Amino acid sequence: MSDTIVFTRGVPADESFPSERLAECAAAALRGPDAVRVMQYGKSWGYPPLREWLAARHGVRPEQVMLANGSLQFVEFVAWAYLQPGDTVFVEVPTYDRAITLLRRHRANIVGIPLEADGPDMAALERALQNATPRFFYIIPDFQNPSGATASLEKRQRLVELARAHGFFFVEDAPYRPLRYRGEPLPSLYDLGPDVTLQMSSFTKQISPGVRVGYLIGDEARLTPIAKVAEDTYIMPNHLGAAAVNEFCRRGWLDEQLRFLHDLYRPRLEAVCDAIRTYLPDADWIEPDGGFFVSVTLPEGVTSEALRAAAREQGLILGDGRAFFVNPADGERFLRLPFCALTPDELREGVRRLAAAVQALQQTSA
Amino acid sequence: MSDTIVFTRGVPADESFPSERLAECAAAALRGPDAVRVMQYGKSWGYPPLREWLAARHGVRPEQVMLANGSLQFVEFVAWAYLQPGDTVFVEVPTYDRAITLLRRHRANIVGIPLEADGPDMAALERALQNATPRFFYIIPDFQNPSGATASLEKRQRLVELARAHGFFFVEDAPYRPLRYRGEPLPSLYDLGPDVTLQMSSFTKQISPGVRVGYLIGDEARLTPIAKVAEDTYIMPNHLGAAAVNEFCRRGWLDEQLRFLHDLYRPRLEAVCDAIRTYLPDADWIEPDGGFFVSVTLPEGVTSEALRAAAREQGLILGDGRAFFVNPADGERFLRLPFCALTPDELREGVRRLAAAVQALQQTSA
Structure with a gap:
């Protein structure tokens, strides 16, 4: 100690970290029949085979999956695509500090919804909705960062109802969902309301932060402006990490x-x-x-x-x-x-x- | 055909693309003594061993080198760090279309300086400086994208003098500098005026776009706010690509x-x-x-x-x-x-x- x-x-x-296995996967990706695609420029949506694998795992179409340099950057892309200065965004309080920083940078009007052990304080949320409709609600329903709170099924259902009724969407940050050590998983906001949810996650906590492979799942029409922002920002996310992760996943190692x-x-x-x-x-x-x-x-x-x-x-x-x-x-x-x-x-x-x-x-x- | x-x-x-060699390098990086650092979170400046290698190659200190997810993203980071809406930026005309898009997004006042075969039209530049001092001049002195023009030594020297006199800096985009197929290289703006230049480049054209490894060289004090923006945006650039490139460079393969x-x-x-x-x-x-x-x-x-x-x-x-x-x-x-x-x-x-x-x-x- x-x-x-x-x-x-x-x-x-x-x-x-599964370094040895990832070494095998990175080398295999660069030696396989897709090596040129791994090395070359591609679309801002990210390396297609990994998008396809994620789509199958999440029961969506590949066009509904986008990759980025980690998942935090999606908050930035969503802000560029969907926020004007002064627009309202809801967050849980407390919430992930880096999300607050990014939203501040975009001059969002950040409204905090108090968090309880079983998710957002719904009475406070309903009061806040009487004052303003947010463009989106940045929310971490599972094993929340920083609190550890997980939203109950009842609150998740009500959240989706409210988003539909008031016309906002969720940016559901879900990197900890695969890391449930006991008990039974609850449906995600995306599971309950795919029409009102963009779900972010990444391989950071599942494999490695160093590969920088985040992913965003949502309606293709809602993702398309985000992909345009991504292209304008960095052309595309890295292929090598994505191709190594893709190989890792397809071997059953995830x-x-x-x-x-x-x-x-x-x-x-x-x-x-x-x-x-x-x-x-x-x-x-x-x-x-x-x-x-x-x-x-x-x-x-x-x-x-x-x-x-x-x-x-x-x-x-x-x-x-x-x-x-x-x-x-x-x-x-x-x-x-x-x-x-x-x-x-x-x-x-x-x-x-x-x-x-x-x-x-x-x-x-x- | x-x-x-x-x-x-x-x-x-x-x-x-040197795919086989990069496969060896990626695997070696993940199997070597630094594997945990490659896999783990790190600073927004990027993977330290590659910063050290680049510093030695460019005759600067490692603290003067920052990595990013390709080099375009540095334009975005520089804009967040140094531009307020309405601030003036100079660019060559024509210039890299994606730089225009990014600067527009940040609501810069973009002033175009006509480009000649031997670099910017200096009379037009001096007239523009009478109207406004830019925050920076985004410029591609070598084998310019899109024109192919290369600025003459005389113009480079005068550019540095003007930056010092008027108090602006250059964002020198130099990805094509290592790709001179004939003739003798000219000193870069960074070589002539390190005090007034941030020099961007990347391994995109040297090794592969898919690794997404860009780098920025400059004064540490000028880089520090950019590194803070990078951290706030995506925590850090990818390590796997940087570590593979680092191994590639250190083997003499670059x-x-x-x-x-x-x-x-x-x-x-x-x-x-x-x-x-x-x-x-x-x-x-x-x-x-x-x-x-x-x-x-x-x-x-x-x-x-x-x-x-x-x-x-x-x-x-x-x-x-x-x-x-x-x-x-x-x-x-x-x-x-x-x-x-x-x-x-x-x-x-x-x-x-x-x-x-x-x-x-x-x-x-x-």
Whole structure:
């Protein structure tokens, strides 16, 4: 166990990467009959064989699948294609900090919908819809980043009804969906409302961030302006990563890899949850069944800066929870704990130190 | 020879790609001691070993080199980092159509500086500088896309003086610089004025578009805001392509590949130039010593649409030259002829058909 425990990195575990298999796949793609297509320019929609494989896996047509340099960039493309400065966008609060940054760059009017353990606060959403109809709702229904929350089936159904009734669509960010370590999957927003949903995901958490292969699934007519933006921006996403991933998937290795990840990450999820129950028994927290994150809301009076300073005293590096909030001050007591890139022992020790830091703070302020 | 000759594709020749060598390199990168770094998240500046190799090759520090998903995306990043809506940007006229599209998206005030066979019209540039100082000048000094023009040493020196005097910088797009098939290279704007230049290039024309590895060289302080924009947009560019390219370069294969490309493309350049002299003896055209493009300005009275229709009659597909002009009407008679992805025989036959189409048009209008 390293001396300092770093609780900030929402990244896959170094030991999770199937490097040898990906080496075989990359070489096979460049030695196979499609090598020239891998090497040459192509359309902004991305490498066709991987689009075809994803289409079959998701039960859609290849024309409904687009690839990009990771999935975050789709938020940028959607903003260029669908937002004018001042347009309203809904997000969950808290939400993925990089999405807030991108939407701000496009001068969107960002309206935060408070998040509960089972998804958006629907009463708050309905109130917000009385004030404005968003162009879209950026939402992470499964094992949400940063909270770990998963929207219930009832809320998903109601969300789709509301989108249809009010005329907005969802940008459903779903990179953690394949990473359910226990319990049964729920239908995605795309499953329930393909007419009102663009679903983003990527191979970042399934295989590797370094290949930079994100994908977007949706109605072809809704994707077409996004593909034009992509072409204008970078001509096309990388083929080599996509072709290597394509080979990996077609050999049946993705499902093996997902089983391996489940076996690697499930004990980590259990360790962090057990540690929270043990060391922070009164905590207000969200317990997920998958993904990368557990979140804790600390007691009244704690501030983000004071907590991080107290944690450093304990040999613990924490992230700043305020970045995940549209109004940063609302995140003073919010803490995201990424659990996949730490071992169970590190997770237990990290949460123990966190509890000690909180206790030290409370004694100081008492 | 295929029946129809397509004179629109500014792409590398399919037969130019070192697929087998890149397969070895990709596999080696994923099997080597740096495999975890290739697979994992990294900084938005891109895969460090390739930045280090490029720095040594260009005589700069690694902190002065940034990678991206191809080089076009740097124009977008530079625009986000340095342009406010309404800011002035200078471009050559004609220039790379995709740069115009990107700058328009950022609501830049685009001022076109007429291009001559030896670079920008300096008198026009000085007049334009009396009206406005651009934030930057997007310029392609070597084997320009679309014209094939190369700026003279005298103009390069004067350009750098003007940038220093007026307080703007160059975005020097230099992807064709390594593809000089005859004659001696001139210093780049970056060589002459590193303090006033960001130099973009990529491995697209040197190795493969499919790897999507562009690079930007410049002052670290000027790159830092661009790297922040890149991080906010897509976290980081792909590592797999960069790591494969890095291995390729460090094995000494890039220089071998460039010699191979010179030998492949030189006869194509000579064939297209000879054909223009033979079949269009009165043409107003620019003869380059490298790159991908020759350009022809057709006689008065020819329009882009009529020419393309007449060419189709001859079994020849031509591009629309108007896209390369800030004011599209100025490009009615402009024709870009990409010569790298056609064989010498196809090039001769293509120019013969072009001459026949022009003649047919002139007879119609006479």
